[in-house]
Amino acid sequence: EVQLVESGGGLVQPGGSLRLSCAASGFTFSNYWMSWVRQAPGKGPEWVANIKQDGNEKYYVDSVKGRFTISRDNGKNSLYLQMNSLRVEDTAVYYCAKDGDMPLNWIDPWGPGTLVTVSS
Amino acid sequence: DIVMTQSPDSLAVSLGERATINCKSSQTVLYSSNNKNYLAWYQQKPGQPPKLLIYWASTRESGVPDRFSGSGSGRDFTLTISSLQAEDVAIYYCQQYYTTPRTFGQGTKVEIK
Numbered sequence: 001e002v003q004l005v006e007s008g009g010g011l012v013q014p015g016g017s018l019r020l021s022c023a024a025s026g027f028t029f030s031n032y033w034m035s036w037v038r039q040a041p042g043k044g045p046e047w048v049a050n051i052k053q054d055g056n057e058k059y060y061v062d063s064v065k066g067r068f069t070i071s072r073d074n075g076k077n078s079l080y081l082q083m084n085s086l087r088v089e090d091t092a093v094y095y096c097a098k099d100g101d102m103p104l105n106w107i108d109p110w111g112p113g114t115l116v117t118v119s120s
Numbered sequence: 121d122i123v124m125t126q127s128p129d130s131l132a133v134s135l136g137e138r139a140t141i142n143c144k145s146s147q148t149v150l151y152s153s154n155n156k157n158y159l160a161w162y163q164q165k166p167g168q169p170p171k172l173l174i175y176w177a178s179t180r181e182s183g184v185p186d187r188f189s190g191s192g193s194g195r196d197f198t199l200t201i202s203s204l205q206a207e208d209v210a211i212y213y214c215q216q217y218y219t220t221p222r223t224f225g226q227g228t229k230v231e232i233k
Binding site: 043044045046047059061062095103104105106107108109110111112113 | 158160162168169170171172175181213215217218219220221222223224225226227
């Protein structure tokens with residue numbers, strides 16, 4: 001069974017930084033693209049970023065380009081999201097999600113999520 | 121970016137009755153080279169992450185009850201719950217994976233009448 005467990009969320013001030021982690025198990029992590037998706041309170045999901053199997057291709061939604069960095073460690077079956085220059089509008093539950101073997105795919109499954117709150 | 125617009129925003133349906141949710145994309149999500157629609161549907165219950173129901177616009181994910189069906193092509197899509205059950209109360213989202221960034225609809229909340 002695929003399991004994805006996020007960690008690293010919390011309360012941070014505007015302009016601050018946070019690093020999210022995701023521990024993956026139950027599948028061959030190195031065979032799949034992986035994504036981060038976020039969901040602001042009461043809103044629909046928003047895809048944030050994804051990363052290729054070998055880590056050499058990455059894509060971001062425009063609103064986080066230059067501020068967020070996605071990375072992975074296939075030896076540790078782990079996915080990361082480094083978030084810098086955080087803004088109030090980045091407040092959301094952040095989900096780690098398994099992508100397909102291609103960059104454009106449905107997203108499934110999703111982890112339970114970790115809450116990031118950006119507030120002074 | 122492709123904008124996904126769902127209708128209605130919410131609907132209340134009696135148990136055992138049909139629920140229909142529409143999703144319209146701002147541009148086609150039909151890839152002509154393989155004739156596939158890059159459209160998925162998700163169900164989200166309170167406090168849980170979204171769960172995949174349908175991909176390729178009409179292919180049910182393994183384990184999803186057959187009362188859920190997807191249809192449509194190009195820019196217009198529909199998710200139908202043929203006989204609403206109490207456990208189907210949730211918010212439903214469509215999502216296009218035709219191009220980056222992959223985008224979601226705003227959601228349709230389904231309740232029991």
